[in-house]
Amino acid sequence: MRFLLLFIFLCALQGQVQAQQNVTGKVTDAQGAPLPRAVLKAYSLTSATKIIAYALTDSKGDYELKLPQGTTQANVNCSYMGFESQTVKIAIGTRKDFRLKESNQQLKEVVVKAPSMRSHGDTLTYNVAQFKSGADRTLLDVIKKLPGITVETTGTIRYQNEPINKFYIEDMDMLGGRYNLATNNINPDDIASINVYENHQAQKVLKDFVMSDKAALNIKLKANRKSIPLGNLMLGAGWGDHMNYMAELFSMLIAANRQQITTAKTNDFGKSYALEMTDYLQENAGIKTMVSSAFGTESAGTADVPENRFNDNHSYAFSNNALYRISNDDQLRVNLSYMQQRSHFEQNSQIHYNGMSSLEHREDNHRKGTQHQVGITGQYERNAQSVYLRNQFQLKADLLRNEQQLETNNGNVNQHQRMDSYGLTNTLNLTTRRGNHMFQFYSLVSLSNSPKGFMEAEMEGANPLLQNMKGANFYTREQTSFTRVLNTYWHTGVQMRLEANYDWVKTNLDEYQPQLNAENQVQGYKADLRMAPFLEYKSGNRLEATLTVPVYYKAQRYTDKIEHLTFADNRPYLEANVDVSYKPAAGSSLNIMAGLSQTYGDMKSFIKNPVFLSYRMQQIWGSGKLSEGKMFMISPRYSYRNALLGNFLSISGQYIHGKNNLMTVSDVDASKESSTLVARDNTSNQWTGRLSASKKLMDLGMTLKLDGSSTYLMSNMMRQQMAYQTRNMIYSVRGEIINDYFQNKLHSDLAVTYTGRALKMTTNTLENKQTIENWTGSMRVSYTPTDALEFYANAYMYWTGQEKGAFKRANYLDGGIRWKRKNVEWELALKNLTDSRTYETHTYVGTDAYRYIYHLRPLEGLLSVKFKL
Amino acid sequence: MTCLYTFNILSLSDLQFHCKSEIRVTLYLLKSLMNRILIFLFCMILSGQCFSQEITDYWSLPYNPPKQVVIDKSKVEVIYEHLAIDPVLDTFDPDNCLILQTGDFYSKFWEYEYFRSDSALAAYGHEKLDRRMAHNIHKQYEHSHRYGYPKFIIKDYKENKIKEKYYVSGFYVFSEDTPTISWELTEEMDSICGYPCIKAHADFCGRKWDAWFTNDIPLSDGPFRFQGLPGLILKMESEDKEHRLTAISIRNGHNDIYEEKTDDYKTTRERCRKLYENFQLNPAGTIDISNIKQADGSDPRSHMQTRLFYNPIELE
16 A cells, blocks of 8 residues: 555656756857856746746856746746847757847946935935026025925925924024025025934934924035135116115025124015014014004015015115034024015005995005014023033014005095014023933023004094003013833823913003093913823834823913902813824824813903004904803824835814804994904814825926815804804915926926915805905926026916906016126026006905905016125 | 943944954943952053053044955945834834845845945045044944844855854854745736836745846845845835835946955854844843943943844844
8 A cells, every 4th residue: 555655656756757847058158158147037938928937047057947847838038137138939858058149238227216315214315416406596496396395485494294393504503493594595506415304302302202293404515615604795786666776795604613694685676584584483482562563564465476576675684693512512602683674565455344234445555664673692502412401592672663645435544653662581491311300491581562652543534543552571481390201111290380471551542532431551460380290102113192181270460550450360270182193104104182271361351442553443452351262172194205206295184173252343334443352152163284295206307296275264253243153264275396307407397376265154144155266376487508597487377366267367477597607696687577567366354355456566677796705 | 321332332333343442442441449450460461552552542543444355346236225113112223225236256235324435435545544534434424233134245156155244242254055045926017116027925034025026137136135036136025014125226336346354253144143132132231331330320231222123034
């Protein structure tokens, strides 16, 4: 029996052996030298892609292909790197020698991870040379093109839809939040790379301890641009309605232990320097009196066209920023800035008040505004592994003057507004860590004063108005926290915070209006003690969750000096917050924040008498009752990036449900618009969504960007004794394509934005629904036949309409020539080639429809020369 | 803690090239009286060396890298990105790049950043550099040591051998026959870096792998120890998704393939694997720091991370 089995087994084996029919042979080059490691592949005759067997030659060039059972013939391909491959039909069991011819054919070289972007852990590096083109003047032009980064029209830089939290030059923070001072001026040719530090924690002490979901930007100079002075001087003269001028000086020095940026600029060519002077990080919120922001600084309304098209200006700006590195960890920083902005706007506006009886108001506005801004900042920072210490001192002054001549349906008005404000802030920050214990202390003291503010209006056929307003504020925040590391995963601790606010406001209407009781003088304090125990779970770099349950004790006491009334309120309350971050894979992260909170009003609730902000806008800030509310908020966010493939995606949403005990009452009649608050329950719901996606197509060098956002707000208000439910919806989509053609000689940037606004007001009996649609398109084309020459044209279109198809259209064209020779650059820039003189826009402000007509700057040109260091 | 840092930095990054500095480090670490006597005796023996140490600044000594022996010229160079996850620590290794240089008879697989800093040093000229300059150049390339993976894998196709070099405070080298991997070809196709690739499957050293190779580059090579397919491997993925290697750059080679002559400990694959596992799972256990105390009196080992990233390519 055993023998029988063995026999059967051997028979079976025999079959197998016989089935493995072989093809053997030798592979040599044309001279007959053997080629080791040549690849032989056998394909079945029926399929050109199916490999049925393969083999490699040995060191003598011999091979043996073992083909599967049932094969009688096969196509055998022989290939060797650097030689032409051969394919022949071979019958099984034969011998075939290959003699390969050398080929000059080179490998198709590919770089998927083009050096344009690289990621290393949480650091993403953009290679500026890969994004820069001959058309870019400043670093900002390059940053705008980077996938994953968005620059808003307001100047805020966002990475994956979140505003950045720090801006560094060579890993040193010289400018604080005024990063546009660097991005708007630095020549991209001086920059080697831009880094994004994801989840950036600025304090070394807190690294790996307290995570941040924000990113920081760092710019790195080329090695040969460091330690030498860089910069440029630009002088220009032009013509339009009148002669124009522009003179700008920028100088920069970036060395290992010292950094400096100085700018001095002036122009009357429509260019505002506000973007460069704005602090986008606003670590401490500056001047805080209740009246300091009563008057606007800009034109009325918001326009899609940039301000430089309608702003008849004189602007001056000066800034000096210096940073000294005393030792490896210690830095000293001083920033000085001064800005003066004189603007002249001409506008027509028309307001359509919705409600039971709809009203319209028209005015022609000639507005001359002057704004002076002074800022001084001094900062010492020690950022070491075991301790973080920072003290920042800030001084600010903001002086505003507006002079308006208005022609309205009720006659002519002359109106003056003035507001002077000063602020002083000191921030002290200390963090120490020892073993498993961490201690943090934060102290902010701020003093603000608005000693002089008034609104004066002389109206035809009515008594003149003189509204005075003054305010002062003292604010302090002391914060400390203790953290204990329980084990690798769990941390716990408590944060304590004391916030104290003292406010003083005095407003009065001058004796011209004796019939109105309109004097307010209120002062008082608000103190807020917060104890927040927290529990944190952290698993590797992947999951992090924090639960915070803050307990508050709030004490407020305000005194009305006119009516001799005192209001006091002391109460404890509780809130809860959850924050979960999860990284499913490299480059992607998911974050959910949710919280229940309470909102309480401040002294504004007790400023009960009207304040005139303009000749017809009368506001009553408080009802004499403290505003109280509850709020629930949840906001999920997902972001994904793959620098390798150039893909960036970020989606975020937010839902806020709020309940408040006060409701806004807006009353309108022919001569004035007033807003006040009444005690009435008010529920509001707000949904917000944001999407940002971008892709760099590596083979084409093209960057695609898509941004979308939508906001839906449901709330209640009253007008003319009638309660309305209002629903506002804004949705916008923006697409952009950036590309270079013809060996980087032609550059184009095409962007289209669609914005829709919808407003719905409902009562029990009435429903009113309106929509406005806006289309904005811009195309920038630049042709650089040589490195020295550039021709460019920018086309813009702005369409706005309330009914489908019935759009008000405005199109503009700019163009110019630029010529570079060594360190001198000549440029002729022409603006508004179509000489359009008006621009019309529609929008909703709350429940009301506004229409603005802007008077534009004419066709004008500027010839400038720029000397580069 | 400072002592510990000094020890770590020196021992892990520079010490392998500069054995002399070990003396300085040791001097720094051993502080008790007993040890001083020992050191004195030790110094007596090595007095000549010690004196030269005292008068010369370590950093201004000429840069003296290990000798490089050219073994082949690369024909094709592929840069792979390696993504790895440690399922126990629940972290992923930040994306690392590795380069495969393949020539006629040899191929070398090593860290791309290391390759770049080596090329930069060679471009400057070794003889013109001192140690400080060399160190700064190394630093420019963010050259980080990847523990748990071999420093070099050299495949010798003449002798059919594979040589691997590991580093755990010293170089460990072993050489063995090129393993035969029984690949199973599939008909699935994909495009990687613009090259049409065929998917193949194999079980290798305890993991199931999917590999994508291209017919267009007739070189039987791949990352780590992988080879044996009728074309170059451009992508590899383990079935458990703990490892993924993707080619991100393919170019014609023109560089020398060289081997660094270091003082190596000869060992075997099994022992090398074990050594590594021990080090990664309990790094504090491998260093003798019993004489060092924290300022608060505690054992510094209690502050050290108990486990480093550990997830080797080969599980057995």
